[in-house]
Amino acid sequence: xxxxxxxxxxxxxxxxxxxxxxxxxxxxxxxxxxxxxxxxxxxxxxxxxxxxxxxxxxxxxxxxxxxxxxxxxxxxxxxxxxxxxxxxxxxxxxxxxxxxxxxxxxxxxxxxxxxxxxxxxxxxxxxxxxxxxxxxxxxxxxxxxxxxxxxxxxxxxxxxxxxxxxxxxxxxxxxxxxxxxxxxxxxxxxxxxxxxxxxxxxxxxxxxxxxxxxxxxxxxxxxxxxxxxxxxxxxxxxxxxxxxxxxxxxxxxxxxxxxxxxxxxxxxxxxxxxxxxxxxxxxxxxxxxxxxxxxxxxxxxxxxxxxxxxxxxxxxxxxxxxxxxxxxxxxxxxxxxxxxxxxxxxxxxxxxxx
Amino acid sequence: xxxxxxxxxxxxxxxxxxxxxxxxxxxxxxxxxxxxxxxxxxxxxxxxxxxxxxxxxxxxxxxxxxxxxxxxxxxxxxxxxxxxxxxxxxxxxxxxxxxxxxxxxxxxxxxxxxxxxxxxxxxxxxxxxxxxxxxxxxxxxxxxxxxxxxxxxxxxxxxxxxxxxxxxxxxxxxxxxxxxxxxxxxxxxxxxxxxxxxxxxxxxxxxxxxxxxxxxxxxxxxxxxxxxxxxxxxxxxxxxxxxxxxxxxxxxxxxxxxxxxxxxxxxxxxxxxxxxxxxxxxxxxxxxxxxxxxxxxxxxxxxxxxxxxxxxxxxxxxxxxxxxxxxxxxxxxxxxxxxxxxxxxxxxxxxxxxxxxxxxxxxxxxxxxxxxxxxxxxxxxxxxxxxxxxxxxxxxxxxxxxxxxxxxxxxxxxxxxxxxxxxxxxxxxxxxxxxx
Numbered sequence: 192x193x194x195x196x197x198x199x200x201x202x203x204x205x206x207x208x209x210x211x212x213x214x215x216x217x218x219x220x221x222x223x224x225x226x227x228x229x230x231x232x233x234x235x236x237x238x239x240x241x242x243x244x245x246x247x248x249x250x251x252x253x254x255x256x257x258x259x260x261x262x263x264x265x266x267x268x269x270x271x272x273x274x275x276x277x278x279x280x281x282x283x284x285x286x287x288x289x290x291x292x293x294x295x296x297x298x299x300x301x302x303x304x305x306x307x308x309x310x311x312x313x314x315x316x317x318x319x320x321x322x323x324x325x326x327x328x329x330x331x332x333x334x335x336x337x338x339x340x341x342x343x344x345x346x347x348x349x350x351x352x353x354x355x356x357x358x359x360x361x362x363x364x365x366x367x368x369x370x371x372x373x374x375x376x377x378x379x380x381x382x383x384x385x386x387x388x389x390x391x392x393x394x395x396x397x398x399x400x401x402x403x404x405x406x407x408x409x410x411x412x413x414x415x416x417x418x419x420x421x422x423x424x425x426x427x428x429x430x431x432x433x434x435x436x437x438x439x440x441x442x443x444x445x446x447x448x449x450x451x452x453x454x455x456x457x458x459x460x461x462x463x464x465x466x467x468x469x470x471x472x473x474x475x476x477x478x479x480x481x482x483x484x485x486x487x488x489x490x491x492x493x494x495x496x497x498x499x500x501x502x503x504x505x506x507x508x509x510x511x512x513x514x515x516x517x518x519x520x521x522x523x524x525x526x527x528x529x530x531x532x533x534x535x536x537x538x539x540x541x542x543x544x545x
Numbered sequence: 546x547x548x549x550x551x552x553x554x555x556x557x558x559x560x561x562x563x564x565x566x567x568x569x570x571x572x573x574x575x576x577x578x579x580x581x582x583x584x585x586x587x588x589x590x591x592x593x594x595x596x597x598x599x600x601x602x603x604x605x606x607x608x609x610x611x612x613x614x615x616x617x618x619x620x621x622x623x624x625x626x627x628x629x630x631x632x633x634x635x636x637x638x639x640x641x642x643x644x645x646x647x648x649x650x651x652x653x654x655x656x657x658x659x660x661x662x663x664x665x666x667x668x669x670x671x672x673x674x675x676x677x678x679x680x681x682x683x684x685x686x687x688x689x690x691x692x693x694x695x696x697x698x699x700x701x702x703x704x705x706x707x708x709x710x711x712x713x714x715x716x717x718x719x720x721x722x723x724x725x726x727x728x729x730x731x732x733x734x735x736x737x738x739x740x741x742x743x744x745x746x747x748x749x750x751x752x753x754x755x756x757x758x759x760x761x762x763x764x765x766x767x768x769x770x771x772x773x774x775x776x777x778x779x780x781x782x783x784x785x786x787x788x789x790x791x792x793x794x795x796x797x798x799x800x801x802x803x804x805x806x807x808x809x810x811x812x813x814x815x816x817x818x819x820x821x822x823x824x825x826x827x828x829x830x831x832x833x834x835x836x837x838x839x840x841x842x843x844x845x846x847x848x849x850x851x852x853x854x855x856x857x858x859x860x861x862x863x864x865x866x867x868x869x870x871x872x873x874x875x876x877x878x879x880x881x882x883x884x885x886x887x888x889x890x891x892x893x894x895x896x897x898x899x900x901x902x903x904x905x906x907x908x909x910x911x912x913x914x915x916x917x918x919x920x921x922x923x924x925x926x927x928x929x930x931x932x933x934x935x936x937x938x939x940x941x942x943x944x945x946x947x948x949x950x951x952x953x954x955x956x957x958x959x960x961x962x963x964x965x966x967x968x969x970x971x972x973x974x975x976x977x978x979x980x981x
Contacts, residue, residue, distance in 0.1 A: 248669060248942055248981065253697035255669045255942055277953070278962065350816065351808030352823075366811040368756050368956065453757055455949045471637065472945040473644065 233486075239479035240266055259476070266480035279457035280370055287481060289457055290465040294485075296373070297461065298441045301380045306434055308381060309388025314422075316389065317396045334386040342450030345379040349451070368456040376447050376459055384440070388433045395429025396422070435496045442489050462488075591674055597879040598626040599886065602643065603658035603869075605634035610902035614895060618886060625882040636660060636758075647672030652877035656887060659702050659872040661693040662758075662948075665940040667872060668696040674873040676700045680884050690908045693937040694870040701872060703887050706905040708867030709931035710766060711924060713821060713829040713839065716851040718744065726853035730770075730795055733828060733856050737804065740827055748806040750799060751817045751826035756956045759813055761938060761948045762865040763830065764955040768792035769865075769936050770857035775951070775976075776939050782976035784954075785969045791858060793965040797958050810959060822846055830855055832867065833906055836924050852924040854931050866935040868906070906932070941980055950975040 242259040243266065249256070265272075274285035281292050316327050333341065348354045349365035356362055365375040399422065407417050423430075445463040452459045454468050462485040469478035606612055606629070615627050632639045643657050647670060659667060667673045681703055683691045690704035714726055722740045727733035737749035753759030765775055773788030783789065799805035806825060809817070814831060821829040822844050829835070840847050855862035871887045873880055889895065896907040900918060906928060912918060913929035941947040954972035957963040963971070 246943070253665075253669050253942075254671060257671070278957070351811050352820075362808065364808055364811050366755070367960070369960070453755070455952060456756055468945075468949075471641065472943065 236479045236482060239475050240483050241476070243476040244473055262476065266477045267484070269477070277457045279460070280373065286457070286460070287462070287465065287484075290460045290462050291484075291488075293373075293459065294442055294444070294461045294463075294488075297376060297380070297444055298438055300377050301384070301441050302434060302437050304377065304381045305385045305388050305437055306430070308385040309433070310392055310426075310430070312385060312389030313392035313396055313426075316393050330389060331386050333383045334390070336383065338383060338446040339450045341379060341383050342447050345375065345382075345447075346451045349375045366452060368452070368458050370458060372452050372456065372458050375451065376444075379447055379451060380441065380444070384437060388430070388437060391429050391433035391436075392426055395426040398429075399425045431496070431500050435493065435500075438496070439489055439493060442492065443485060591880050593677075593680055593884055594881050595879050596625050596881040596885075598628065599655035599877070599879050599882045600628045600630050600653060601656045601658075601886075602630040602632055602639075602654040604632050604636070604639050606631060606903075607634070608903040610898060613902075614890065614898065618889060622882075622885075625879075625885065627882075627886055630654065643667070643672075646874065646876075650876045652874050654874055655877040655879060655883045657872050657874065658705065658869045659694075661690075661866060661868050661870065662938050662944050664694055664702055664870065664872070665696050666942050666944055668699075668701040669942040672875055673701040674875050674877075674880065676703065676873070681888070685910055686908050687910055687932055689866050689932055689935045689937065690868055690870075693866055693868065694872075696940060702870035703872075703891060704868060704870045704908040705890065706868050706899065707908050707932050708832055708906055709928055709935045710762070710830055710855050710862075710864040711833060711835075711852045711927055711931055712855045712862075713831060713835060713850055713852055715740075715824075715827055715846065715849055717849040718827060726851070727828075727856050728854075728861055729856050730858055734804070737827060744824070744827075747824055748826050749804040750828045750830070751805060751809050751812065751820055752830035753813055753817055754796075754805070754809050754956075754959055755811050755813050755816075756952050757813060758948060760955055761951045762867070764793070764796070764951055765865045765936070765938055766830070766855060766862060767796050769863035770855070771795065772858060774936070776980070780940070780980065782973055782980060784976060785966070785973040790965050790969055793955065793958055793969060795858070796955070797961075797965055800959055801961075833922075833924060833928055834904055836922070837904060852927045854927055854934070861930070861934060864931040864935040866932065866937045868908070939980070943979055946979050947976065950979060 241261060241263055243262045244259050245256040247256045248254070269275075270285050270287050274288075276283050277286045277289055279289045279293065280296075281289060284292075312330050316323070316330060336344075346366065350356075351362070351364055351366070353365075355365065363371055365371050403421055403425075404417060407421055412420065443463050444461050445467070448456070448459040448461055448464050449467070454460075454464060454471075460468075462481055466478045466481040466485070469475075469481060601615070603611065612629060615629050619626050632642050639658075640660070640663055643654065643659070643663075646652075646654050647667065659673070664673075668675075678700065681700065683700070683703070686704060687707055690707045691700070694700060694702040694704050712726070718740050719726065719736065722736070724736045724739055725732075727736050733750065741747055741749060752763045754763060768775060768784065768789045769792070771788050771792035773786050773790075773792055774783055775789075777783045796805075800807065800810070806820070809820075812820065814835075817826075817829055817831060818835050818839060820826055821831075821835075822839055824846065836852065838844065839850055855864055857863060871890070873883045873887075877883065891908070893909055893912060896909050896912055897915070897918065899905050900907050900912070901921065904922075907913070910929070913925050915925075919925050938944075939947050950972060954963075954968040954975075958965050958968040
């Protein structure tokens with residue numbers, strides 16, 4: 192393969208098989224739509240975030256001064272320069288900071304519990320037993336319910352004289368603004384989305400060949416050893432993607448706090464709901480700024496996932512194979528002290544020069 | 546740097562763009578900033594002779610009465626057709642739809658059903674047409690309702706329905722103890738002391754204390770009923786006066802002493818109604834809609850309840866005013882038709898129908914004395930007293946911020962995180978910065 196390299200243009204994309212022009216043409220309508228519905232709003236949000244609606248009221252007529260004025264980065268820096276203090280779970284701190292910590296806390300707590308429960312669900316669903324279909328369906332039902340519906344439903348469960356208090360035999364005011372309302376959110380979110388992790392993990396589990404377990408059994412591996420040495424490593428690619436999706440999704444949590452607990456509750460206010468409230472109060476500048484902060488935060492976390500955990504969101508064997516090949520070639524080149532000749536063709540489609 | 550990793554990173558970034566979509570959608574609503582000329586349209590600028598089809602926007606018409614009335618108008622006036630744009634039944638969404646039109650200077654909604662607390666905001670932004678008194682007569686209207694549609698001494702909307710708080714009570718239990726419905730807080734306490742010992746699991750009083758708009762209403766009522774005011778006559782905040790503190794203290798003491806059940810901190814209107822029907826409270830502060838339900842065939846306490854005006858510190862209490870008004874968009878065409886239709890909708894016979902079919906309280910004072918209506922709605926005389934005595938919530942342009950500040954203070958005090966004086970001092974500072 193490598194010896195078929197004719198000297199061509201030096202900077203040719205090694206992944207290209209020479210159909211780039213056609214490909215660009217074919218995806219251009221989609222790209223145009225994406226630019227229009229994603230790119231444009233983002234640019235407009237960024238522009239909006241450096242403006243602020245004028246708020247002054249004319250003392251004689253009562254009319255507000257119209258328009259917006261450019262404020263630079265004030266919408267972002269107000270968190271330090273001009274904090275509006277609220278009292279939530281984390282003491283008396285700025286409202287944006289409070290919602291930011293809430294968002295982070297919900298993400299960590301929810302995703303951790305969901306992962307544990309989800310993997311447990313997947314293990315159960317993967318077993319062959321009587322009534323497996325029924326169990327699978329039952330586990331997946333919560334995932335099929337729209338979040339806003341489950342928010343309202345859990346709102347009824349968590350009401351002062353609701354089912355939850357009857358079951359635990361205590362009078363906890365879940366829906367009041369307090370630490371308990373955070374747990375109400377976490378419970379409802381875990382209930383709804385653990386099946387999602389379960390489902391993706393189940394798909395990963397089913398790709399593990401039974402022979403591996405048989406071999407392990409023959410070698411006398413305990414169930415726990417099988418789980419930690421075989422199941423977990425082999426299911427990891429699927430699990431990491433599931434966790435990544437859930438993390439990004441939980442970070443922009445809106446429906447549950449909004450639908451179940453309500454707006455303006457500092458114990459459960461997330462960056463999304465805060466941006467909504469700001470928007471509702473006609474402060475589009477700060478609403479856009481908060482959305483952008485959340486956006487950057489989400490991109491950052493996604494980047495960390497890809498970087499540290501090697502989340503493979505594409506799952507493309509070809510791309511992975513090329514990467515491995517290049518790695519091997521580099522290592523070999525380093526060992527022999529020559530310049531690396533990198534793989535320049537797709538693996539599965541044969542030689543590109545033909 | 547290897548190529549596949551870059552690809553992966555690009556894809557991960559593209560994924561997160563999707564995440565932003567959701568958040569961007571929340572904030573990108575009004576992309577165009579209105580030009581600096583808004584808010585200058587005056588009553589003189591409106592053409593009240595222009596007629597033609599118009600659009601009326603309001604929340605869900607659950608009873609179907611509005612559609613019937615509009616159909617009747619359309620048959621009688623085929624050239625001045627009214628189209629009904631039914632909005633969501635969530636008040637926030639209705640407001641958002643109207644604001645969108647206002648900011649883009651769209652006259653799509655000729656007439657809008659404006660909640661009393663939005664009047665100031667809409668008027669101050671120049672979205673509502675000022676209504677000249679020679680075209681719109683408010684004679685015979687409830688004074689409080691007209692006041693709620695007025696901003697800086699100008700009428701910006703015509704009141705269409707009103708609302709006031711009532712004190713519902715268990716007549717059967719009060720009669721058994723031969724007690725009279727209370728006029729003051731102390732009397733209410735005395736009645737409770739008399740009645741409650743024989744009732745297990747029943748508390749004295751309940752209202753709406755969850756952190757939402759209902760808390761603002763209940764808080765304002767407590768303050769006003771103790772002789773205080775959220776804003777004084779000049780529109781300046783006065784929430785840290787001794788009277789206001791006495792009002793909030795009464796609420797806080799209610800929770801502390803158990804007179805108000807603990808779970809009431811999570812109650813909205815419906816929760817409190819259900820608690821009343823489950824005999825968990827003897828007295829309930831709520832809106833008129835409760836009457837038909839709690840006295841209806843499905844209620845456990847049907848026929849056992851009665852209403853009174855809400856109590857106060859030294860005399861009858863002061864209710865918070867609710868209700869809606871018809872506002873005309875500054876940017877709309879065919880204001881002549883809008884004027885005619887609004888005045889037609891406000892005729893006594895239409896108002897009467899509105900009460901009978903949709904249980905929404907009329908704005909014409911005379912209807913509260915109509916014997917036919919009183920037979921059907923025995924609470925009407927009480928409601929009239931309540932509304933006559935009622936005070937509107939603060940007329941603030943930034944009402945969303947004002948009401949949240951009030952809820953912050955009241956909720957912290959009710960939960961015992963702050964004592965009433967501290968909570969109200971904080972609120973005073975906050976309101977002074979919000980209302981200039």
